[in-house]
Amino acid sequence: MNSAAIASHENYASHENYLSSGWNWRSWLTTLDHKRIAILYVVTITLLFGIGGAAAAMIRLDLLTPHSQLVSIETYNKLFTMHGVIMVWFFLIPSIPATLGNFLVPMMIGARDLAFPRLNLASWYLFVGGALFTIYALLAGGVDTGWTFYAPYSTTFSSSHVFAAATGVFIAGFSSILTGLNFVVTIHEMRAPGMTWFRLPLFIWSMYATSLILVLATPVLAMTLMLMAIERTFGIGVFDPALGGDPLLFQHLFWFYSHPAVYIMVVPAMGVASEIVCCFSRNPVFGYRFMAYAILAIAAFGFLVWGHHMFVSGQSAYAGTVFSLLTFLVSVPSAIKVFNWTATLYKGQITFQAPMLYALGFVGLFTIGGLTGLFLASLGLDVQLHDTYFVVAHFHYVMVGGAVMGFFGGIHFWWPKITGRMYPEGWARFTAILTFIGFNLTFFPQFILGYLGMPRRYPEYPPEFQVWNVLSSAGASLLAFGYVLPLIYLLWSLRYGARAPANPWNAKGLEWETPSPPPTENFHTTPVVTEEAYAYSRAQAPHG
Amino acid sequence: MTNRADTRPMVYILVWLVLLALLVVTVGSAYLSLGWANTPLNLAISVTQAALVMLFSMHLRSAHPLMKIIAVIGFFGIALLITLSLFDVLTR
Amino acid sequence: MPTRARRPPMANGDTAVAPQFDDAEQQRTASNLGIWIFLATEILFFGVLFAAYAITRVRFPEAFAAGSRLTNLPLAGTNTAVLLTSSLTMALGVHAARHGARRALVGWLGLTVALGCAFLAIKAVEYRFDYLEHLVPSLDFRYAGPQADQVELFFYLYFFITGVHALHVLIGIGCIATIAVMASRNVFSPAYFTPVDVTGLYWHLVDVIWLFVFPILYLISRS
Numbered sequence: 001m002n003s004a005a006i007a008s009h010e011n012y013a014s015h016e017n018y019l020s021s022g023w024n025w026r027s028w029l030t031t032l033d034h035k036r037i038a039i040l041y042v043v044t045i046t047l048l049f050g051i052g053g054a055a056a057a058m059i060r061l062d063l064l065t066p067h068s069q070l071v072s073i074e075t076y077n078k079l080f081t082m083h084g085v086i087m088v089w090f091f092l093i094p095s096i097p098a099t100l101g102n103f104l105v106p107m108m109i110g111a112r113d114l115a116f117p118r119l120n121l122a123s124w125y126l127f128v129g130g131a132l133f134t135i136y137a138l139l140a141g142g143v144d145t146g147w148t149f150y151a152p153y154s155t156t157f158s159s160s161h162v163f164a165a166a167t168g169v170f171i172a173g174f175s176s177i178l179t180g181l182n183f184v185v186t187i188h189e190m191r192a193p194g195m196t197w198f199r200l201p202l203f204i205w206s207m208y209a210t211s212l213i214l215v216l217a218t219p220v221l222a223m224t225l226m227l228m229a230i231e232r233t234f235g236i237g238v239f240d241p242a243l244g245g246d247p248l249l250f251q252h253l254f255w256f257y258s259h260p261a262v263y264i265m266v267v268p269a270m271g272v273a274s275e276i277v278c279c280f281s282r283n284p285v286f287g288y289r290f291m292a293y294a295i296l297a298i299a300a301f302g303f304l305v306w307g308h309h310m311f312v313s314g315q316s317a318y319a320g321t322v323f324s325l326l327t328f329l330v331s332v333p334s335a336i337k338v339f340n341w342t343a344t345l346y347k348g349q350i351t352f353q354a355p356m357l358y359a360l361g362f363v364g365l366f367t368i369g370g371l372t373g374l375f376l377a378s379l380g381l382d383v384q385l386h387d388t389y390f391v392v393a394h395f396h397y398v399m400v401g402g403a404v405m406g407f408f409g410g411i412h413f414w415w416p417k418i419t420g421r422m423y424p425e426g427w428a429r430f431t432a433i434l435t436f437i438g439f440n441l442t443f444f445p446q447f448i449l450g451y452l453g454m455p456r457r458y459p460e461y462p463p464e465f466q467v468w469n470v471l472s473s474a475g476a477s478l479l480a481f482g483y484v485l486p487l488i489y490l491l492w493s494l495r496y497g498a499r500a501p502a503n504p505w506n507a508k509g510l511e512w513e514t515p516s517p518p519p520t521e522n523f524h525t526t527p528v529v530t531e532e533a534y535a536y537s538r539a540q541a542p543h544g
Numbered sequence: 545m546t547n548r549a550d551t552r553p554m555v556y557i558l559v560w561l562v563l564l565a566l567l568v569v570t571v572g573s574a575y576l577s578l579g580w581a582n583t584p585l586n587l588a589i590s591v592t593q594a595a596l597v598m599l600f601s602m603h604l605r606s607a608h609p610l611m612k613i614i615a616v617i618g619f620f621g622i623a624l625l626i627t628l629s630l631f632d633v634l635t636r
Numbered sequence: 637m638p639t640r641a642r643r644p645p646m647a648n649g650d651t652a653v654a655p656q657f658d659d660a661e662q663q664r665t666a667s668n669l670g671i672w673i674f675l676a677t678e679i680l681f682f683g684v685l686f687a688a689y690a691i692t693r694v695r696f697p698e699a700f701a702a703g704s705r706l707t708n709l710p711l712a713g714t715n716t717a718v719l720l721t722s723s724l725t726m727a728l729g730v731h732a733a734r735h736g737a738r739r740a741l742v743g744w745l746g747l748t749v750a751l752g753c754a755f756l757a758i759k760a761v762e763y764r765f766d767y768l769e770h771l772v773p774s775l776d777f778r779y780a781g782p783q784a785d786q787v788e789l790f791f792y793l794y795f796f797i798t799g800v801h802a803l804h805v806l807i808g809i810g811c812i813a814t815i816a817v818m819a820s821r822n823v824f825s826p827a828y829f830t831p832v833d834v835t836g837l838y839w840h841l842v843d844v845i846w847l848f849v850f851p852i853l854y855l856i857s858r859s
Contacts, residue, residue: 106656111656112655112656113655113656114656115656115657115666115670116666116670117654117656177677181670181673181674181677184669184673185666185669185670185673186666188610188669189662189665189666189669190656190657190658190662190666215673215676215677216617216618216621216676216677216680217680218677219677219678219680219681219684220621220625220680220681220683220684222681223681223682223684223685224684227684227685227688227796230796234773234774235774236773236774236788236789236792237789237792238688238691238692238789238792238793242785243785243786243788243789244695244696244783244785244786244789245692245789246633246691246692246695248632248633249629249688249691249692252625252628252629252632252687252691253625253684253687253688256625303621303624304624304628306628307628307632314636315632315636316631316632316633316635316636317635318631318632318635319628319631319632319635322628322631323628521655526658550731550734551727551731553728553731556724556727556728556731557724559724560720560721560723560724563720564717564720567713567716567717567720570851570855571709571713571855574851574854574855574856574857574858574859575858575859576859577859578859582855582856582857582859583851583856586851586852586855587848587851587852589851590847590848590850590851593844593847594844594847594848597723597840597843597844597847598840598844600727601723601724601726601727601836601840602836602837602840602841610669611668611669611672614669614672614673614675614676615672615675615676617676618675618676618677618678618679618680618683619679619683621679621680621683622679622680622683622684622686622687625683625684625687626686626687626690626691629687629691630690630691630694633691633694633695634694
């Protein structure tokens with residue numbers, strides 16, 4: 001497991017911790033320690049992010065010119081499909097829950113581990129298994145259906161490796177379910193004495209709500225993919241219009257999962273944002289209970305709106321109206337959260353360390369993404385905007401500007417706790433700002449392109465769209481730097497970073513009351529909680 | 545939150561007999577020409593049978609309220625899926 | 637401690653509490669909550685098939701009725717009774733475990749396995765009849781009446797739903813048999829019978845699912 005960039009275990013902190021206790025293949029691949037499993041996930045999703053990112057790079061390079069000069073049209077279809085499949089299921093969905101969630105959920109509630117450590121390890125193996133099937137599909141020639149696998153193209157007409165990719169996602173789905181199950185049971189049953197529900201950090205609330213969605217929505221995806229794959233294999237099924245089947249049935253079933261799935265991706269980032277914003281403004285969160293209830297409301301309402309992906313698909317106008325109304329409703333709890341993060345900053349003692357830059361970026365970009373979602377929720381506007389780059393820009397603002405920024409913010413915030421090392425603050429701030437600029441340069445032009453009518457999933461476009469495409473691709477190159485730089489300086493910090501104290505940010509939360517890196521059992525004695533969450537006072541500033 | 549209440553074997557046997565009786569009723573009712581009412585009747589019997597199994601054999605009667613919520617939430621989710629999807633299909 | 641891969645079952649029926657839990661009570665409660673969440677996922681998993689069925693049937697009521705009339709009600713009705721009985725024997729097994737009656741427990745579990753196997757055997761016979769009557773979509777489907785394509789869709793759903801259910805029955809039989817072997821080795825006691833309890837809950841759910849599968853496939857229009 002040693003690579004040149006990772007310090008050998010002898011160099012770790014002088015106290016015994018979860019990283020120093022055993023360092024060979026077996027101790028990592030058969031570990032039951034939630035913290036090590038979190039790191040297994042970090043490594044895995046980083047690799048997969050690289051693959052998905054490479055697909056994106058190819059797409060943006062190909063779109064520099066109005067004609068698809070870099071890749072064939074068939075290859076282009078496969079690129080955006082694999083980009084979507086990998087980024088959605090093999091990066092975004094596991095990102096915060098399986099890495100930061102796995103590491104922090106037991107620590108934040110004062111437990112020694114999750115409720116079911118063996119299920120946790122099984123979850124990682126299932127994830128890797130699913131990824132292998134999907135990578136096989138990629139290497140065998142790719143999939144060209146789009147990440148949404150719509151019937152009847154996926155079931156009848158596509159000659160690409162749909163079955164393998166669907167199998168990969170199916171298996172990864174069980175990884176999700178087990179993680180969610182583990183978190184729900186752990187949060188219900190294993191909180192330390194004094195850790196009542198309304199003293200929990202909002203990150204835990206966000207993990208809880210995310211886990212509810214993971215557990216309730218993912219089984220629907222699993223069966224839907226199975227129906228699609230079996231129909232493809234046997235040449236008969238309920239989605240086949242030639243037999244009287246209904247392709248829209250596939251869409252209803254698919255989006256019943258996939259809309260809540262987007263909340264799996266963004267709600268954890270909301271939890272991270274709350275932790276960071278409070279710490280770096282030295283304020284308790286504004287409206288704690290509203291924040292907690294809003295998280296639950298987002299998870300619940302998220303199940304009611306799936307038809308907004310189908311406004312122009314042939315769904316009835318009456319159903320469209322109902323879904324449009326419900327979609328407007330789901331924006332309310334998200335808006336409450338944005339107001340409350342803002343209010344938390346008010347009269348705070350704000351400092352701008354890298355985690356805070358990412359968190360503030362999250363709040364702003366998520367707001368833009370969310371507001372543009374309302375454009376798309378309006379039936380009339382969606383007729384114009386559906387399947388254009390406006391949609392692509394919308395979901396990248398919430399997924400990348402939102403969820404990925406939140407992920408990076410969390411990685412930086414908890415890096416000292418996880419690794420026992422401080423990352424280089426200067427480089428991290430520079431990268432956060434570079435990422436913010438690169439992101440906006442990549443995706444804001446896409447709102448304009450969508451408004452002007454450029455369809456998504458097209459490798460060719462009219463010449464008058466080229467300037468916006470070139471701006472977008474230029475932004476993508478900056479964004480690429482923004483993602484590669486942390487890989488370099490974070491790995492660098494593992495060997496050369498300053499050793500981190502237990503609480504470098506002077507943050508509130510049980511995870512900060514244990515050494516960095518933590519001992520294997522997290523706490524030498526079970527903590528007893530006596531104060532409310534975010535009991536910050538302006539007297540103590542964060543260090544760092 | 546563990547289920548401390550114990551159920552006597554006779555209760556399981558009685559529930560079993562009721563379930564078998566309901567099976568006879570549901571099969572028998574299929575041979576009666578009730579028009580549109582056949583299916584709702586069959587489903588109502590299914591729900592009753594399922595409720596009996598869940599309350600008695602699966603100890604839900606004496607379980608913590610959280611288990612009761614979890615037990616039914618799956619059904620509610622599917623009901624939601626079917627209802628809104630049917631609403632679309634029937635109003636196209 | 638957290639790297640220990642399994643908690644050793646102890647011959648006298650006592651159990652060690654896994655290190656992440658504070659006490660046996662917390663371990664029991666967590667296991668119970670965990671299995672119920674898993675059961676909820678199974679309901680949602682099967683529920684998609686019910687949704688596919690409902691939406692397709694609403695669009696082709698006559699074809700589905702015609703298809704339903706061609707299914708084997710006597711065999712399926714018998715199977716329903718078999719599964720309900722296996723639920724009874726399983727419940728009595730869990731009861732025996734709670735009271736430390738080892739031999740009764742093994743007996744009831746064995747009976748449950750036998751009834752589960754009977755269910756699968758009857759289903760195999762049923763499938764064979766379906767095959768002989770040329771009702772297997774894609775493989776060998778011949779239907780002379782109207783809306784033949786939609787009748788074929790009915791049978792597609794019929795095989796899909798009963799097939800996925802039968803797979804769950806098979807997995808259940810495997811679990812119960814494993815538990816029965818463990819029981820015969822005196823692993824369980826009134827203080828520790830969680831695997832029996834958990835397996836029992838799974839088995840009852842497989843029964844509950846069948847209670848919905850049966851009428852929607854076999855009882856649409858028999859009058």
